[in-house]
Amino acid sequence: MNADTAPRGRLTGKAIVVTGAGRGLGAAYARLAAAEGASVIVNDVDGGAAASIGAEIGAICDDSDIATWEGAGRLIETCRSAYGRIDGLVNNAGIFHLAHPREQDPAEFRRMIEVNLLGTAYCGLHAIRAMLDQPGGGSVVNVTSGSQAGSAAMGAYGASKGGVASLTYCWAADLAGTAVRVNAVSPNAHTRMADTFERYLGERARGQNVGKPPATNAPAVVYLLSDAAAGIHGQVVRVDGDELSLMTHPGVAMPAVRMPAWTVAAVAAAFDDELARRQQPLGVHRGIDMNGVDMNGAAGA
Structure with missing residues (x-):
């Protein structure tokens, strides 16, 4: 099979940034994006983790702190400098802590908002501006959570992810009629977050997302990044094991x-x-x- 007849991946020729891609869900998204032909920027504040995934999939690694405007801008510019454009952004980076309102640490609350919500907003704003100025536009995929609908001990985390969902809806309204699309995914997987949830809640959370590896969520993300999803805009896609569904918007x-x-x-x-x-x-x-x-x-x- 020569190069002209070899099957093309769904992301061939596209430059994609994945934040928080040093492990877990982010690493799964980066791996499949690369396997589908994308040139990938693997971002993680843990530079060693980013370098490991980058070496595995042949991607550029980046350790910018996306919770700052400057760090987010540096990350998006890294992609543009390396590949001449940015076609896709997966806003996956996030941190997770559990606390009852009586015990909530205000500094911990603030940090979750800074990373999960502001980090998503900052990267998205830099990326959207770049996408609007380039031929062909691009796709932003935010990562939200079912915790936005209410979950015990997740006031700070749920608030940050509810904000991400609202950003998705508002940016989609702003960008209607342009070549830039904004959607979100609400993934489910057995990750370090699920382990933390189990330790905190005990028997009430036993078996959290068991049998749902991070990789099961990656196809939906790659689809939303691809040209095949050109007509999908302003949606929150939920992946839960063998189920794929759309979340309802607030109404x-x-x-x-x-x-x-x-x-x-x-x-x-x-x-x-x-x-x-x-x-x-x-x-x-x-x-x-x-x-x-x-x-x-x-x-x-």
């Missing part, structure tokens, strides 16, 4: 209760009569399918 639970003028007494009456029993569940739930069936077990109204 208004209908029907609304109407009143010509709201008073405290009228609001109380609305809850007494209707709204209290329609409170939305915490955590990730399956909602209503296209046929109006409640996937948690009951027929949808």
Whole structure:
């Protein structure tokens, strides 16, 4: 088979940056991107881990701290200097700590926001500006989490990942009609994060994501980076073992209760009569399918 007839990977010719790619999910994304033909920048503040993955897949490694505007800019410029452009960014870098509100360390809370949310925002802003200025645009894939829907001991982490989801929706609205796409993935895998979750919650979290290796999440990320996903924009794709689905966007639970003028007494009456029993569940739930069936077990109204 010569070069003209050899099968092309889905990312052949593309320059892709993956943050937090020294291990776990980020390493899985970088490996598959490289296997699908991309020129990859492996970013991780652990320079040794980044170098190891970089050597394995033939990628350039980078240890910029993406939680700073300058570090994020340096990372994106590394890609542009090496390859002349940036076609894809996977905003994977993140840190994880668990704490009940009584025990939450404010410095720890701040650091999670800085890395998980601001790091995503800073890298995304630098990348989007570069993509808008180059022919062909590009694709940004953010990494969020089901914890944004509510999970015990994850106030800081869930807030950071909820912010990432909101960034995805807002940037998608900003970039509608351009050649730059923004989507997100909500992955599930047995990683160091799952081990930490088990240690903290004990039996309540035993077996967290067992049998779900990081690599099972990578195909969805590579697809979103590829030209095949040209029509996909502003979506959060959830991967959970053998399931692939879309997360619903925040919305208004209908029907609304109407009143010509709201008073405290009228609001109380609305809850007494209707709204209290329609409170939305915490955590990730399956909602209503296209046929109006409640996937948690009951027929949808």
